[in-house]
Amino acid sequence: MLPTAAVSETLSVDEFVSALRALTNEDWIRVGEVARRYARYCSTSGDDLQSEAIGRTLDGKRNCPYDVDPVAFLILTMKSIAGELRKAGFRTIGMDDVKLKTKDGNSVAFDPADERLDPESTLAENQAAARLRTAILGLFNDDEVARDLADLMMVELDGEELRALLDLEPKAFASKRRLVRRRIDKAFPDGWKP
Amino acid sequence: MNKDKMDPLGFLIENLVQDFLDMTDAEIAIEIRERGEDPVAVAAKARAVFERAVTAKRKASLLQARNAVDTDAAHPPTVIAIDGATARARLQRLLRRFPEAATKLTLAARNGVGLSDSDVLGLLTNFHDLGIDDENDT
Numbered sequence: 001m002l003p004t005a006a007v008s009e010t011l012s013v014d015e016f017v018s019a020l021r022a023l024t025n026e027d028w029i030r031v032g033e034v035a036r037r038y039a040r041y042c043s044t045s046g047d048d049l050q051s052e053a054i055g056r057t058l059d060g061k062r063n064c065p066y067d068v069d070p071v072a073f074l075i076l077t078m079k080s081i082a083g084e085l086r087k088a089g090f091r092t093i094g095m096d097d098v099k100l101k102t103k104d105g106n107s108v109a110f111d112p113a114d115e116r117l118d119p120e121s122t123l124a125e126n127q128a129a130a131r132l133r134t135a136i137l138g139l140f141n142d143d144e145v146a147r148d149l150a151d152l153m154m155v156e157l158d159g160e161e162l163r164a165l166l167d168l169e170p171k172a173f174a175s176k177r178r179l180v181r182r183r184i185d186k187a188f189p190d191g192w193k194p
Numbered sequence: 195m196n197k198d199k200m201d202p203l204g205f206l207i208e209n210l211v212q213d214f215l216d217m218t219d220a221e222i223a224i225e226i227r228e229r230g231e232d233p234v235a236v237a238a239k240a241r242a243v244f245e246r247a248v249t250a251k252r253k254a255s256l257l258q259a260r261n262a263v264d265t266d267a268a269h270p271p272t273v274i275a276i277d278g279a280t281a282r283a284r285l286q287r288l289l290r291r292f293p294e295a296a297t298k299l300t301l302a303a304r305n306g307v308g309l310s311d312s313d314v315l316g317l318l319t320n321f322h323d324l325g326i327d328d329e330n331d332t
Contacts, residue, residue: 020244025237026219029226032240034211041207047243054247075215083204129202136206153209154202162209174216181213182225184206192203 010063011070017058019070027071038078040191042085049085053077132192139183150180278311284328285314288321295321 011019023031035053036046053074056062064073133154140147145166152162163173217225223233276284289296309317321327 017248023241025234026222028237028240028244029219029222029233030215032236032243033214033222033226035240037207037211037214041204047239050240050243051247054244055251058247058251075211079208079211086204132203132206150206154206156201156205159209159212174213177209177213178217181210184210186229 010065013058013060016064016070019064020054020074023071030071031074034075035078038082040188042082043191044082044085049078049082050074052081056081135187135192136184139187140180143179146176146180146183149176150184153177153180276315278314281311281314281318282309285317287328288318288326292321292326 035050039046039049062077136150137147140150226233
């Protein structure tokens, strides 16, 4: 049997556009609402973040696998870009255009592998994190369980770990997490300003 | 989000997003209405962002294609307008000057056999584009 040509594992740009054109209103609501939430992480707008995710896919910089739901793909892409933008915001100011001279006198761009924050930025970030925590926890002075959940949501734990730590039944956990989200959404509709 | 143990905002956002995605479509629509917005309008806004991105990409591609055409138009191909006999004589003189180029042609072609006038002019154009012209050219 002759070998067949390898089938592309990702959607072409045209296929991706067709897939998005086929999305329902409910799908677009999810995309837009998630964009708005991730945008809070990197101080941009939901529209810009969504547009960037779609744009990079149309440019071929990102590729939607055949077996992945386009909405899920867009959400993951937006999450990734938001993380990128936030990390870019951590870079030390003023170092972007620095050139180094090599031993033979050639100039090369400064491209540090070490992306750790400088001490001043670390201090600023720690202070901002403390202010965020105070602001968030202050929303739940009337509900100790919600307050504990909100506190734990700012630590690297997944849903099941959170539920187990708080010793809540799944339904009670879902209800409490919903309450926390809605209260935070209402208090900070446009994100946090450090 | 950043794989950084000290990223409370990132972890919080991820938890909030996950809770949102766990809702049903009906629950999401209710929440949107509760904050005074129309779910259809929210959907239309997100869809419009997508259509704008597609349009922007299409325009960028057209501009790129137009720039490529303009670049070609600014550098038109060389046209050598001489009769066939003159062209063949000129080619022979060039092939004698550049024997290494002659080796790339068949024996018959080196002697001008089997080459049409168009083929000969094409070869002269190639030489011209390389900066090589017949010394007897006027």
